[in-house]
Amino acid sequence: MSILRTLNTGATGLTANGDALGVVGDNIANTNTIGYKRSRAVFQDLVTNAGRAEILQIGAGSRLARVEQMWQQGALLSTASPTDLSLSGEGFFMVQGNASGVDGTFFTRAGQFHIANDGYLVNTDNLRMQGYQADANGTVTGSIGNVRIGPMALPATATQQVNLAVNLDANAQIPAPFDPLLPAQTSNFSTSVDVYDSLGNTHQVTTYYAKTSINTWDWHAMEDVGEINGGTAGTPFEGASGSLSFTTDGALDTDVQNISSWDFVGATAGQVVNFDFGTSIADGGTGLDATTNFGSASANNSIDQNGFAAGSVSGISVNETGVITGSFSNGQRRTLGQVAVATFRSVDGLSRAGQGLWARTEESGEALVGAAGTAGRGSITAGTLEQSNVDVGREFVDLIAFQRGFSANAKVIQTADELYGELVNLRR
Numbered sequence: 001m002s003i004l005r006t007l008n009t010g011a012t013g014l015t016a017n018g019d020a021l022g023v024v025g026d027n028i029a030n031t032n033t034i035g036y037k038r039s040r041a042v043f044q045d046l047v048t049n050a051g052r053a054e055i056l057q058i059g060a061g062s063r064l065a066r067v068e069q070m071w072q073q074g075a076l077l078s079t080a081s082p083t084d085l086s087l088s089g090e091g092f093f094m095v096q097g098n099a100s101g102v103d104g105t106f107f108t109r110a111g112q113f114h115i116a117n118d119g120y121l122v123n124t125d126n127l128r129m130q131g132y133q134a135d136a137n138g139t140v141t142g143s144i145g146n147v148r149i150g151p152m153a154l155p156a157t158a159t160q161q162v163n164l165a166v167n168l169d170a171n172a173q174i175p176a177p178f179d180p181l182l183p184a185q186t187s188n189f190s191t192s193v194d195v196y197d198s199l200g201n202t203h204q205v206t207t208y209y210a211k212t213s214i215n216t217w218d219w220h221a222m223e224d225v226g227e228i229n230g231g232t233a234g235t236p237f238e239g240a241s242g243s244l245s246f247t248t249d250g251a252l253d254t255d256v257q258n259i260s261s262w263d264f265v266g267a268t269a270g271q272v273v274n275f276d277f278g279t280s281i282a283d284g285g286t287g288l289d290a291t292t293n294f295g296s297a298s299a300n301n302s303i304d305q306n307g308f309a310a311g312s313v314s315g316i317s318v319n320e321t322g323v324i325t326g327s328f329s330n331g332q333r334r335t336l337g338q339v340a341v342a343t344f345r346s347v348d349g350l351s352r353a354g355q356g357l358w359a360r361t362e363e364s365g366e367a368l369v370g371a372a373g374t375a376g377r378g379s380i381t382a383g384t385l386e387q388s389n390v391d392v393g394r395e396f397v398d399l400i401a402f403q404r405g406f407s408a409n410a411k412v413i414q415t416a417d418e419l420y421g422e423l424v425n426l427r428r
Contacts, residue, residue, distance in 0.1 A: 003423065005048070005058065006416040012061030013409030016043055019064040020402045027390045028399075034077075035110030035356050036388040038395075040068045041402075071347060074109075074389040076381060082316055083121065085111035086386040089378025091341040092358065094369070096146065097127035099357050105130065106357040107342055107350065107367065109386055119150040125355055131322070131340045132371070138335040140323070144369065147324065147337045150313040154328045156200025158267070159307030161274045162193055164207065165290035169298045170250060174211050180238050183208045183222050189298035196307030197267035200330075203227050205239070207275065215246040215253075215293060221260075221275060229263040240275055250294040251287030255280045273305075308332050318382040322372040341377045342367040 020041035030036040044065035048058050076086050085093065092107035099106055106127065113129055116122045121129040131147040132140050172188045179186045187208035194202045208220045221240035226233025240260035245253045255277050262271040278290025290301075311330030318324050322339030344350065349363030360367055372380045 002058075003416055003419050005060070006419075007413060009059065009061035010409045010412035010416060012046060012063055014406060014413065016062045016064045017402045017405040017409060021399065021406065023067055024395050024399045024402060027395050028392065031388055031390045031392055033110075033356065033388050034112055034385045035074070035108060036390065037072075037074075037109070038070045038388070038390045040070055041398075042066045042068050069348065069350075069352070070389065072389045074386040076384040077387050078384050080383050082318065082382055083113045083115060084383055084385050085113060085318060085339065086381050086384045087111070087341065087372070087378040088381060089376075090347075091343050091372070091377040094130035094340050094342050094367070095123055095127035095357070096130055097122075097125070099125065099127065099353055099355055102353070102359075104359065105367075106353055106359055108356050108358070110356040111385055115149050119148045119152065121147045121149055123356075127357075129339065131324070132338040134335045134337045140335060140338045144340055147339070149316055149324070149326065149336060152313050152326070152336070154308075154311045154330065154332055154334065156196060156198065156310040157307050158198040158271055159195035159273055159305045161276055162195065162205075162303070162305045163276045163290070164191065164193075164303050165278060165301040166191060166209070166303075167292045167294055167296060167299050167301065168209055168211070168217055168244075168246075170215070170246075170293045170295045172211050172298065174213065178208070178210045178218060178220060180220070180222070180236055183220065183236055186210060187220070188217075191300045191303055193303050193305055195262075195273060195305055196309060197262075197264035197271060199267050200309035201264065201267065202309070203262075203264060205273075209298070212243075215248065217244045217246075217293075218242070219244060219275070221273070223262070227265055229265055229269065240273060242275065244277060244291065244293075246293035247281065247287065250292045252278050252280045252285075252291050252293075253287060254282045255291075318380060320373060320379040320381065322380045338371060339380060340369050341372045341380075342369050343375070343377055344368065 023039050023041045027038045042065045043062050045062050046060040048060040096105045112124050113121045128146040130144055133143045133145055134140050176186050187210040189209045190206050192204055192206045195205050196202055203223055205221050205223050210218050212218050219242055220238050222236045222238050225231030225235040225237035228237050239262040242257040247253050260272045263269045279285025281287040309330045311328035313326045314329045315327040316324055324336045326334050326336045345365040349361050350358040351361050353359045
């Protein structure tokens with residue numbers, strides 16, 4: 001009976017449009033959800049009498065065939081928080097933990113991360129970010145795991161080299177023979193630098209330069225003997241010395257270091273510090289890249305050393321490829337790890353897991369994991385978040401369309417019901 005069929009057809013349309021209204025409602029509800037991707041209702045028609053001649057086939061209504069995820073890029077919102085991350089382009093952040101009672105690895109576009117009290121980078125539901133680990137030297141390895149930022153201490157590193165770039169006045173007079181007890185009075189010029197022992201303690205070392213003949217100088221690195229094992233404060237201690245010779249053009253010809261041994265109090269004994277004055281001609285250089293012997297006043301052009309005290313993480317930064325760099329309280333910077341980004345052969349095959357997460361399925365295929373900006377993966381922007389890609393105006397248009405569809409199908413059911421009532425009354 002076609003009236004009964006009409007009732008069923010109207011019911012399918014009522015159900016399909018009602019489900020579609022739910023999809024629109026979900027989109028509107030998540031307008032301000034970070035990383036949310038809008039959904040789209042996909043309808044499919046139903047046909048009865050399948051297999052019969054086309055003229056006899058009668059439509060049986062519609063159904064909601066699937067809810068399709070729309071993956072268009074959302075706008076980026078600036079937050080200024082270094083742990084807020086967004087992806088511009090393809091890919092997902094990887095997080096691991098328990099979501100809705102299920103343990104596993106999940107994928108998300110929501111980059112709202114923060115440092116938990118145990119030092120791990122986690123999202124708003126305390127799922128841990130996955131990334132590539134860095135070794136003690138700051139080299140990123142191929143091992144993927146939980147990304148940990150702190151509490152992390154950077155151990156002290158003893159100074160092994162001091163680099164100096166000075167000009168020694170070629171017109172300087174030759175002073176009295178160098179006296180370690182009166183270094184300032186028996187030298188022409190001096191420079192100072194803080195060096196670190198194995199404990200991270202600083203020691204001020206002063207290098208005195210004494211002209212010995214034309215184009216030839218001696219240098220003596222001195223420190224208060226009170227900071228040397230067995231010494232008495234106030235007496236200079238010579239820990240390193242050497243000589244420098246120059247060409248008639250003022251270029252560094254030879255650079256000789258005679259001794260270098262420092263027994264700082266409480267630290268590792270016999271610390272060797274190499275004093276580098278530049279690349280001499282004897283070593284294959286030009287002799288003009290650092291220390292020179294020109295006819296102008298002696299001056300310190302630059303000085304640095306490679307030691308530092310112990311420190312802890314005081315801040316982080318993330319670049320566009322996801323490399324996480326830690327800033328330490330001792331002024332050092334070191335790579336701590338790299339954010340992993342996953343892509344899929346079929347992103348439409350992912351299963352929505354709630355909480356801004358998706359899970360892999362057989363249809364999506366395995367996650368293809370790599371660094372941001374490689375193999376078609378998007379780049380990372382720190383201090384921003386990807387907003388929902390919901391367009392409220394479009395959702396209201398869809399809302400009106402589905403509401404009208406719902407009302408029209410309700411009218412079909414009402415009409416069919418009235419006709420059915422008249423048919424029943426024919427017996428009376």
